[in-house]
Amino acid sequence: MWKLKVAEGSSPWLRSVNGHVGRQIWEFNPSLGSPEELAEIEKLRKEFRNHRFEKKHSSDLLMRFQVQQTRRNSSENLFCWLFITVDVLHSQDELFKVDHLYNWLILSNVKDVPSNLKITYIGFSALVLVYIISEFSKENPSTTNLPQVKVKDIEDITEDKVATTLRRAISFHSTLQAHDGHWPGDYGGPMFLMPGLVITLSITGALNAILSKEHRREICRYLYNHQNPDGGWGLHIEGPSTMFGSVLTYVTLRLLGEEPNDGDGAMEKGRSWILDHGGATAITSWGKMWLSVLGAFEWSGNNPLPPEIWLLPYILPFHPGRMWCHCRMVYLPMSYLYGKRFVGPITPTVLSLRKELYTVPYHEIDWDIARNECAKMLSCVGAKYSFMLPFHCRRIYYPHPVVQDLLWASLHKAVEPVLMRWPGKKLRDKALRTVMEHIHYEDENTRYICIGPVNKVLNMLCCWVEDPNSEAFKLHLPRIYDYLWLAEDGMKMQGYNGSQLWDTAFAVQAIISTNLADEFGPTLRRAHTYIKNSQVLDDCPGNLDFWYRHISKGAWPFSTADHGWPISDCTAEGLKAVLLLSKLPAEIVGEPLDAKRLYDAVNVIFSLQDYRCE
Known part of the structure; x- marks a missing residue:
């Protein structure tokens, strides 16, 4: 059975600034789950499947099921220990030596137990009762x-009825709150995230090592x-x-192993849908790039993504x-892969995809025309009737200005051939080195989580292309799980490594606003503890202007401190939450955030204000 784990990180390849606070990962344990529990989970999956067209989003029922089971098991454990304690009270032994009490306390994760501890059986029983009830109360707040x-x-609608509803x-x-203070949850929806991960893992040969059979099954389910x-x-998931x-x-x-x-x-x-709508040559630019690195599309069918643009003066308005x-x-690692013209191993599956995805034989495709092909699926027309659109409308989503087509054609036909050969290749190599420096900087300053799932897997692939045995690639691998979320609809790749800080800040504001x-x-x-632990405490190292970064000390991220990217509205909401909490008694909500850290947050907010606004 799957289990959600929070704030854990046992891999030696994981790095954290705060002990992995906020990290949420799903792990499969075959020894977990009774037949009844497994049957209940399958029932939830089947119900979603049967109603998937009416209700697209999951309800996080697997997480809620785990919460329910944890509370039930905690209740059972409490009663079990109560019975044991009562039995102890009837014992004839006058003293319990360290062998019994010491071992029990250690198993219960009690720290700093004296090795010469002796206690009467009544004292031992009372201690057990107090400790168990205390721990149960902390982990299972009364409802x-x-x-x-x-x-x-x-x-x-009376005030009492409103108050009762709010209390419920x-x-x-x-x-649903995790022990570290945040609220775990599903942050999925986009369908274009998981493909990048699977393609990258397939190319690097890490697919089966990182995604177990159970992972692959749940991804296919989704x-x-x-x-x-x-x-x-x-x-x-809601789009046409x-x-x-x-x-x-x-x-x-x-x-993932599915056959045609x-x-x-x-x-x-x-x-059939793909072929009926013109085949994969009409995929968008991101799709062309992913198929190219896989080997199911030619790089000559891509519009240029020159890495040399990173060498241009920053004063230029189009500098990245x-x-x-x-x-x-995202453009950063894409430009590296394009500049290298990297193509992964051509496997039997890749060769088969070359036949399955196109309306004409692969070797007959005009890749120069394919550069600007893009199937247009208008929501007002519907994909079912898109064949009724004029041919040119089906070939491009949004008409390009003439100057854009001229620029791309010039780069593709005149500039790129020069940069791919000596002496132009020396400039290309310099640009690629610069790009990799920025990729490593991003990886290291986000603990290999990266700003989002797209550049996460692209950066990981670039690190492997640079050196398949590199430490950077190995540091990327365990952070993959930070992006995977499981629900009754299957396993998806989230749009971030979660929305932990964002959700927690709003939850605090909502609860306080009820006067309860x-x-x-x-x-x-x-x-409160989670919000304090999630504030970014330092700026990124080095010259921020050189790395195109902003100050981050005092900011709050969208998810976790390990992610680290400063965000304006997250900083504002985090600051608002801690200010509201500071007005409540410390014995209820804990000590307020240090004033210096409040000033740092305000400083970040002011620094992000548009100076042109008055």
Whole structure:
């Protein structure tokens, strides 16, 4: 059975600034789960499958099931120890020597136990009772068993009814809180994230080592569950079918071991959708790049991604250092792979994909035309009727300005041939070294989590291309699990390594706004601890301007301190939460955040303000 683990990191290849606070990973343990529990989980999966077209999103039922089972087991353990304690009280031994008490305390994770400890049986029993009940109370906060409030149309909504409903809601929400103070949850949705991971692991030969049989089964479950009725896959789980989503998802399933006719016809339907809409030459630019590194597309079918742009003066308005961080950090490794024209091993599966994805034989494809092909699936028309669109509309999603086409054509046909040969190759090599310096800087300053899932797997692939035995590649591998989330719809790759800080800050603000904070002190105390532990305490090293970075000391990230990227609204919400908590008694919510750290947060917020605004 799968189990969610929080704030753990046993791998020697993992690095953390705060003991992995906020980290949430799913691990499979074959010894866990009774037949009844496993049957219940399968029931949840089946129910989602049966209603997947009406309800696209999961309800995190596997996590909630685990919470429910943990509380139930804790209750059973409490009663078990109570019975043991009662039995001890009837014992005739006057003293319990260290052999009994010492071992019990150590097993119970009690620290600093004196080795010469002796205690009467009554004292021992009392200690056991106090310790067990205390620990149970901390890990299993009491909930208010209040009746559900139902208000008829003709009834007035009274303050008591609102308060009762709020108590029920906060009590339930408190049960979902992790022991480190954050609220774990699903942050999935995009369909284009998992393909990059699977393609990278397949190329590097790490697929089966990193993704166990159980991982691969759950990933396939997710991809099949979110296939549209027309056979294709969307950009995200609620979107209409697109060539980008359909081709990459189909390729992912094939790399995970699915055969062309597996999935009870799902694979055949997916392939038919792709071919009926022009084949994989009409995939978007990101898709062309991923297929190229896999070997199922030619680099000559890509518009240029020259790494030399990183060598240009920053004063230029189109320098990548001026781009939005997510755009810049994705373009960075893409330009490295393009500059190297890297292609992974051509396996039998890759050769088969060359036949499965195209409407004409692979060797007959005009890759120069394919550079600008892009299937257009208008939501107002629908993928089903896209064949009715004019040919040129189906070949490009958004018309390019003439100057853009001229620039790309010039780079592709005139500049790139020069840069791929001596002496131009010397400039290309310098650009590639510069790009890798920036990739390593990003990896090291995010503890190999990276800013997001796209550049995470691209950076990992670049590290492997640079040196398959490098320490950097090995440090990337255990952080893959930070992005994987499991629910009743299967395993997905999240859009971040979670939304831990974001969710926790809003939960704190919501609870405090109800004026019921004094009733939920343990919940707020844990959340307060998480927020304090998640603040970024240092700027990135070196010259920030050289690395195109901003100050981060005092900021809050979207997820965890290990992620580390400063975010304006997350900093504002984190600051607001700790300020609200500082107004409550410390004996309820814990000590307030140090004033210096508050000033650091304010400094970050002011530094991000647009100076042109008044």
